[in-house]
Amino acid sequence: MLPLIETIELKKYFDTPKGQLHAVDGINFQIMKGETLGVVGESGCGKSTLGRVILRLLDATDGQVLYQGENILDWSKDRMRQIRRDMQIIFQDPYSSLDPRMTVRRLIGHPLAVNKAYADSKARNERVDQLMETVGLARRVAESYPHELDGGRRQRIGIARALALEPKFVVCDEPVSALDVSIQAQILNLLMDLQDQLGLTYMFITHNLSVVKHISNQIAVMYLGQCIEKADSEELFRNPLHPYTRGLLEAIPSMKYQKGSRRKRPIQGELVSPINPPRGCRFAPRCPYAEATCLGRDFKLQEITEGHFVSCRLFEK
Amino acid sequence: MDEAILEIRDLHVLYKTDLAVNYAVNGIDLSLRKGECLGLVGETGAGKTTTALSLLRLLPPQSGKITQGSIRFQDAEIMELTEADMRLLRGNRISMIFQDPMTSLNPVLKVGEQIGEALRLHTKGSKENLEQRVEEMLEMVGIPAARKNEYPHQFSGGMKQRVVIAIALSCNPELLIADEPTTALDVTIQAQILDMMYELKEKLGTSMILITHDLAVVAENCDLVAIMYAGEIIERGTAEDLFTACRHHPYTEGLFNSVPDINDRAERLKPIDGLMPDPADLPAGCPFHPRCPKRLPQCDRKKPEAVSFGSHQIKCHLFRQEEDSYAAID
Numbered sequence: 001m002l003p004l005i006e007t008i009e010l011k012k013y014f015d016t017p018k019g020q021l022h023a024v025d026g027i028n029f030q031i032m033k034g035e036t037l038g039v040v041g042e043s044g045c046g047k048s049t050l051g052r053v054i055l056r057l058l059d060a061t062d063g064q065v066l067y068q069g070e071n072i073l074d075w076s077k078d079r080m081r082q083i084r085r086d087m088q089i090i091f092q093d094p095y096s097s098l099d100p101r102m103t104v105r106r107l108i109g110h111p112l113a114v115n116k117a118y119a120d121s122k123a124r125n126e127r128v129d130q131l132m133e134t135v136g137l138a139r140r141v142a143e144s145y146p147h148e149l150d151g152g153r154r155q156r157i158g159i160a161r162a163l164a165l166e167p168k169f170v171v172c173d174e175p176v177s178a179l180d181v182s183i184q185a186q187i188l189n190l191l192m193d194l195q196d197q198l199g200l201t202y203m204f205i206t207h208n209l210s211v212v213k214h215i216s217n218q219i220a221v222m223y224l225g226q227c228i229e230k231a232d233s234e235e236l237f238r239n240p241l242h243p244y245t246r247g248l249l250e251a252i253p254s255m256k257y258q259k260g261s262r263r264k265r266p267i268q269g270e271l272v273s274p275i276n277p278p279r280g281c282r283f284a285p286r287c288p289y290a291e292a293t294c295l296g297r298d299f300k301l302q303e304i305t306e307g308h309f310v311s312c313r314l315f316e317k
Numbered sequence: 318m319d320e321a322i323l324e325i326r327d328l329h330v331l332y333k334t335d336l337a338v339n340y341a342v343n344g345i346d347l348s349l350r351k352g353e354c355l356g357l358v359g360e361t362g363a364g365k366t367t368t369a370l371s372l373l374r375l376l377p378p379q380s381g382k383i384t385q386g387s388i389r390f391q392d393a394e395i396m397e398l399t400e401a402d403m404r405l406l407r408g409n410r411i412s413m414i415f416q417d418p419m420t421s422l423n424p425v426l427k428v429g430e431q432i433g434e435a436l437r438l439h440t441k442g443s444k445e446n447l448e449q450r451v452e453e454m455l456e457m458v459g460i461p462a463a464r465k466n467e468y469p470h471q472f473s474g475g476m477k478q479r480v481v482i483a484i485a486l487s488c489n490p491e492l493l494i495a496d497e498p499t500t501a502l503d504v505t506i507q508a509q510i511l512d513m514m515y516e517l518k519e520k521l522g523t524s525m526i527l528i529t530h531d532l533a534v535v536a537e538n539c540d541l542v543a544i545m546y547a548g549e550i551i552e553r554g555t556a557e558d559l560f561t562a563c564r565h566h567p568y569t570e571g572l573f574n575s576v577p578d579i580n581d582r583a584e585r586l587k588p589i590d591g592l593m594p595d596p597a598d599l600p601a602g603c604p605f606h607p608r609c610p611k612r613l614p615q616c617d618r619k620k621p622e623a624v625s626f627g628s629h630q631i632k633c634h635l636f637r638q639e640e641d642s643y644a645a646i647d
Binding site: 042043150151152180181182183184185186188189192207208209210211213214247248250251252253254255256257266267268270271 | 475509536556560
């Protein structure tokens, strides 16, 4: 079966005064229709840039993005405009991604109006009502402005907008990280229900591993623009291999109360600069297992067990 | 047992605006002994930060007002201190770490100067002493002393938070209030910062109030836990009580169920329905009753009393004190 979305050696470099910033550096993945890929990493690892490059909100430096087998990076603007209906994004911050001067009805109806999806405003309004119901927004807030609503409701607007044109593929860029825990759970459940109902395909970007576990089929862990481990969600949590993935999992505080024994060893140090990175494993400066052989050569993702890829000296065959 | 260093009794705080009166904190009691760490847990709008600001009398002067209650810190009643006495206290004996390290540092001052500021105000000593102490503080939070002449924008988020912590600890405070100190940080950096705060607290014997919305952070760091909802403490106890006992307030249960646990295999989360009530229009009776799945007939009429099981206290009609004084509630 053809994957809905596939990237091949996708790269995005930014030119900065200090040199080339390698935000996305050779990412390969496939997402099947109706499935979810979780992309996990810390701030600055390039995960949001990746999402934007796939949607061509940023132009890629090199590589391919295949949508149903066709490389959309070659497409003309007009052709791209057609396909944009199929590919949408839900942004992280429900506070800054909504126009404060539009009512909820206009905000949700905007993509419909821009794309002339409905002949008249009556039909459009009916669709907006339907969308509001789908995402669990009460009819009475239709004439409200975003500032009158809390974060959870605003994020529901963001979701309704993304769904307005019946997309096939949605990039969810940290859709719950600005929300309170009890609201996070509501939104995550909503996204999962919508996927079941509408057969959506998600790329779910987050820094929180515990969030993606519930929603993803596959998880890719990113570090400084590169994918360092990729596996089925179950497998990744059961058997994390890369020292960085293990460190990430260990850094998540656990709800299990253990008297006295709270000390763990968190990953030391911070992300190094992604500008002109040297060859070699980019995690090496923080890695407890780093050796001289980790530096000076490129690492590729290698399949260790079926479907479980990792790029690390420790697992080289 | 040691004397409590902080004792809050029946604190009420409200914010008055032209449109409405918001009841942010509605009668909370807290006490904290030397060296203890209290986790204050709740969602946005629960009144956690308001409680902390009241302790330092830093509520916005136009709108915020403490209407009732007492806050005793050591032998002083904070409510009765003059502003000059408060200034001697703030940053010296009680200090606070604010949530967002990006905005709580002054972008045009070198970090060394910012750490030195609190020291200059509260300690006597020569300029050399001061500089030496600034360097010590930086080293203590894991930043090379040579970086004291850099500006905040030259530091990463985690490093800035370390600087903020160095400022807060520079005068060896007896009480440290940390308001969501790691919320803006990545998980690996969060783990580093929490570890460091825990070690410093042990080393310096500081008492700490850790404000957070993350139950897991509390499980790993706190001795005592208080869960806030709509300006009230609805459940409290030792960390052991909160994380191992079988009896919980329905809101606490909801919080536990909302958090995706990586050790859990459940497919769906079980969120709490509905939203936090509007502080200008709080429901009668138990503030949680409109969202509560275990609501009883009396919940919308009568405020529940706190019921104790040893050190564990729950404010909910579902539970009754074993002594018969509470048996009348039915």
